[in-house]
Amino acid sequence: xxxGIVRFPGSNCDTDAFxxxxxxxxxxxxxxxxxxHDLEDADVxxxxxGFSYGDHLRAGAIxxxxxxxxxxxxxxxxxxxxxxxxxxxxxxxxxxxxxGALVRNDSLRFRCREVGLRVxxxxxxxxxxxxxxxxxxxxxxxxxxxxxxxxxxxxxLEAEGRVVFRYxxxxxxxxxxANPNGSANNIAGIVSAEGNVLGMMPHPExxxxxxxxxxDGLGVFTSVARAVTEGNExxxxxxxxxxxxxxxxxxxxxxxxx
Amino acid sequence: MTDTYSVDIRITPREGILDPxxxxxxxxxxxxxxxxxxxxxxxxxxxxxxxxxxxxxxASAVGRMCEELIANPTIEDYVVxxxxxxxx
Numbered sequence: 001x002x003x004g005i006v007r008f009p010g011s012n013c014d015t016d017a018f019x020x021x022x023x024x025x026x027x028x029x030x031x032x033x034x035x036x037h038d039l040e041d042a043d044v045x046x047x048x049x050g051f052s053y054g055d056h057l058r059a060g061a062i063x064x065x066x067x068x069x070x071x072x073x074x075x076x077x078x079x080x081x082x083x084x085x086x087x088x089x090x091x092x093x094x095x096x097x098x099x100g101a102l103v104r105n106d107s108l109r110f111r112c113r114e115v116g117l118r119v120x121x122x123x124x125x126x127x128x129x130x131x132x133x134x135x136x137x138x139x140x141x142x143x144x145x146x147x148x149x150x151x152x153x154x155x156x157l158e159a160e161g162r163v164v165f166r167y168x169x170x171x172x173x174x175x176x177x178a179n180p181n182g183s184a185n186n187i188a189g190i191v192s193a194e195g196n197v198l199g200m201m202p203h204p205e206x207x208x209x210x211x212x213x214x215x216d217g218l219g220v221f222t223s224v225a226r227a228v229t230e231g232n233e234x235x236x237x238x239x240x241x242x243x244x245x246x247x248x249x250x251x252x253x254x255x256x257x258x
Numbered sequence: 259m260t261d262t263y264s265v266d267i268r269i270t271p272r273e274g275i276l277d278p279x280x281x282x283x284x285x286x287x288x289x290x291x292x293x294x295x296x297x298x299x300x301x302x303x304x305x306x307x308x309x310x311x312x313x314x315x316x317a318s319a320v321g322r323m324c325e326e327l328i329a330n331p332t333i334e335d336y337v338v339x340x341x342x343x344x345x346x
Contacts, residue, residue: 058330065327094330101332103271108278148275148333182276 001228003029003221004042006072006088008063013049013085013205020208021046025221034066043228044081045072047088049141049203059102059144060090069095081125081224082197086142089189089199098192098199099157100149105142106182112141115180117188117202118168121161124191125227126198129219135172136216138202140180145201147183147190154184165189165200260309263316264341267324269334270301304328313340 003021007014014031021029030040039045052063063069069091076082076097084092092098105111114137122132130136149157157163165188169178174186181201189200204217271277277299284298306323310316317340329336 057328061327061330093332099332101330103275103333104278106276106278108282146276150332182278 001027001043001225001232002041003027003044003046004032004039005029005046005048006032006034006066006068007048008034008050008052008066010052010054011048011050011087013087013203016203016205017046017048017085020205020218020221024208024215024218025225027221027225032068034063034068036068037071039068039071039075043232044083044224045075047072047082047084047091048205049086049088052087052091055087055144058090058094059087060092060094063087063091064094073097076192076197079194079196081228083126083220083224084197084199085203085205086140086145086201089201090144092197092199097197098190099153100147100184100190102144102201103146103148104144105146105180110141110143111145111180112139113180114139115188115202116168116170116172116178117165118172118174120163120166121191123161124164124195124198124223126191126220126223127164128226129222133172135168135170136219137207137214138204138217139206140202142181142201145181145183147181147187147201149184157187157190158185160193162191162193162195163187163189164191164198165202260311262307263310263313265306265308265316265320266339266341267304267306267320267328268301268337268339269304269329270299270336272333272335275333301334316340 005014005017018029021027056062073095090102093101117136117138119127119130119134122130166174167179167186167188168174179186188202191198204220207214207217279300280298284295287295306320317338320338324336
């Protein structure tokens with residue numbers, strides 16, 4: 001299987017994501033240039049961290065209109081697994097593939113440190129390698145990671161199990177002190193209603209190799225690789241089950257609230 | 259015949275959205291001894307000069323630009339004001 005990693009001007013975690021896939025996971029990865037209109041048959045698309053277009057206007061606002069985003073949006077709306085990390089999460093919100101928005105940290109400071117996360121839902125495409133409630137430590141590095149959404153959206157995210165990662169303390173409690181940016185409900189990562197799009201502010205690719213000290217983040221890549229492989233095997237077997245649990249039929253309209 | 263219009267877009271954080279920049283300004287003003295400040299909201303101004311058939315056309319074109327790119331209605335409010343026809 002193949003991961004496609006989009007390179008925007010200002011992406012700076014693209015190589016980290018590449019190495020997490022190739023060295024950590026042992027799968028194939030290709031870089032996708034932002035001016036291209038070709039996803040090169042990637043099974044999974046990653047929008048990596050960085051400061052695309054200098055974060056001008058709003059983080060992710062310009063990248064969202066990059067040429068390749070036309071294909072990325074079509075891929076995601078057809079059920080293709082799409083992972084946005086940090087700036088990638090901001091881009092996914094700007095592109096309305098995920099609800100809500102990311103605004104300046106409540107501290108107004110750039111936060112670059114390791115945070116504690118609790119895996120809130122271990123049955124998504126991106127978290128099936130974790131245990132429900134598992135505590136992991138993954139670094140953040142952002143100035144605009146405060147997740148905001150209206151109350152109806154937050155209620156829906158919580159009710160539907162779409163809050164995937166939450167900032168917590170060492171005991172797994174989502175306290176104000178454990179919240180590095182003021183995010184609503186300590187939200188660190190969410191999935192789309194269809195479950196095939198994940199946005200998260202922490203950087204799993206930075207803790208995906210033994211040489212980096214820990215591999216807490218590798219599970220995100222392992223999970224999606226497993227889900228895609230199993231989906232492909234099932235398709236080959238011509239089973240009646242859907243390729244991926246919550247994956248819509250290709251081309252099905254994917255209404256994503258905003 | 260088109261005229262050139264200058265259009266101001268005033269963008270502010272939506273009601274209910276935390277505005278850390280405004281709060282920082284508010285605290286700083288308090289530290290300087292200014293009294294009676296109830297709240298500070300900080301936004302930005304975007305000024306666009308464009309060709310349009312009329313003032314209304316200029317306003318509606320800029321409105322579309324705001325919805326698509328210039329503002330994010332999830333977190334921001336915006337007000338469009340056509341300043342005046344600049345020249346013929």
